[in-house]
Amino acid sequence: MKSKQITIEVSALKPERILNVLWNNSIYTSNIVKIDLLTIRFNINFNEYKEAESLIKKNNGKVRIVKVSDMIIIFMKLKKKFSLVIGAVMFFGVIYILSNYIWAIDIETQRNLSPFEIRQQLFSIGIKPGLSKSQINVYDIEKKMENINDQILWIRTRVEGSTLKIIIKEKVNPPLTEKTLYNQVIAKMDGEVKRVYSSSGNAIVAPGDIVKKGDELILPIQGREGFEREVKPSGTVIANTFYEKFMEVQVSGEKLQRTGKKNSDIYLSFWGKKIYLKKAINRFDNYDKIEEKNGFFNQIIYFQKKGRNISLDKDATVKESAEKLEGSLRKTLSNDSKIIDRKITVEDISDGKILIKVIFTVEQDIAKNVQ
Structure with missing residues (x-):
């Protein structure tokens, strides 16, 4: 039918040879017009264009479309719209399917309970991201959590969209019945007393005394x-x-x-199953493996490791390691603390490894006010 035909122009050194090739491959032409010595124009069926284009190019020819029938244009527009409709249906279908699952757990606690602790307890009763909403009974979750954790006074569990929202009120423990002085100055850690400065109260320790954590240092009384x-x-x-x-x-x-x-694996995780988008081809003999999880889109990264011969100066290594240990200790000390001494011991382990131990002597204020 003419409504399904297109008009093309073919340029080649021997255009007649192109026509013979098309006829030999059962591609029929019509309305053949010779434009010039190297160019001819003719009609072919639209559904045979791809095959004809391939044959023309194989025979060193060039082809271009001159005219397309209205029916073909309408057909292509309908096909494009149909693809968009199918894509939209698939998109909303996927969204609908995913909306039937819980993908996040939002936990709100108070002072003593941490969201991490609650999340681990939820995992122990089978509550985790990726769970179908039909498998979730909020009242059952509340009852099980109250049985697991005796610090929970009240718990409210609700499903909001694709999020499981949990709000927890904690029990307030009664105060200790053990009598404690209203005001005390005690030792916050073990140490050997060097100097005592009492601005109020009578000191009961002196330079040279060894005190333990919790020992009283200054009495809440003053005078002879x-x-x-x-x-x-x-x-x-x-x-x-x-x-x-x-x-x-x-x-x-x-x-x-x-x-x-x-190298890395990239995969989607649905309901405990992995769908790989990319799989590492060459695994290394030795490697560090790090898994990064981000909901249902995750990856596993493999870092190659190879053995390398090393020969370090032992004394220099010990000195450098002691400096690193001292640096890490300084980060934990207060600004008024001072490292006054360090004792280093080195122990050979095996396979060229050594264990470096350092005992640091730190001069600092150990007084703690308790009210």
């Missing part, structure tokens, strides 16, 4: 015997305290190190 009066104790007790840190280091032999090469 027989003339004492109750005061709010305060002061500073400077003491030598001790910290032990250690580090394992390899100084000789072969050590596995990252080469910089990596």
Whole structure:
């Protein structure tokens, strides 16, 4: 039918040879017009255009479409619209399917319970992202959580969209019945007392005394015997305290190190099943494996590691490691603390590895006010 035909122009050194090739492949032409020595124009069926184009190019010819019938244009528009409709239906279908599942758990707690702890307990009773809403009974979850955690006073569980929202009120524990002085100055850690400065109250420790964590340092009374009066104790007790840190280091032999090469798996996770979008082809003999989870779109990264011979100067390595340990300790100390000494011991383990232990002596205020 003419309504299904298109008009094309073919340019080649021998246009007649192109026509013979098309006829030999059962592609029939009509309305053949010779434009010039190298160009001819003719009609072919629209559904045979791709095959004809391939044959023309194989025979060193060039082709272009000159005219397309109205019916073909209408057909292509309908086809495009049909594809859009199918795509839209599939998109909303996927959205509808995904909306029937829980993809996030929002946990709201108060002071003592952490969301991480609650999330682990929910996991133990089978509540996790990716669960179908039909499998969730909010009243059953509330009852099980109250049985698992005795610190829960009240729990409210609701499904909001694709999120399971949990609000928890905690029990308030009764105060300790053990009698405690209203005002105390006690030791917050073990140490050897060096200096005592009492601004209020009577100190009961002196330089050279060894105190333990929780020992009382300054009494809430002041004045000579027989003339004492109750005061709010305060002061500073400077003491030598001790910290032990250690580090394992390899100084000789072969050590596995990252080469910089990596590969990865990328997959979607639905209801405990993995659908891989990309799979690592070449696995490494030795590698670090890191899994990154982000809802249903996840990846596993493999970092290649190869053995490399190392030979480090033991003394320099020990010194450098001790500096690193001291640096990490300083991050945990207050600004007024001072490291005054360190004792280093080195122990050979095996396979060229050594264990470096450092005992740091830190001068700091160990007084803690309790009210």
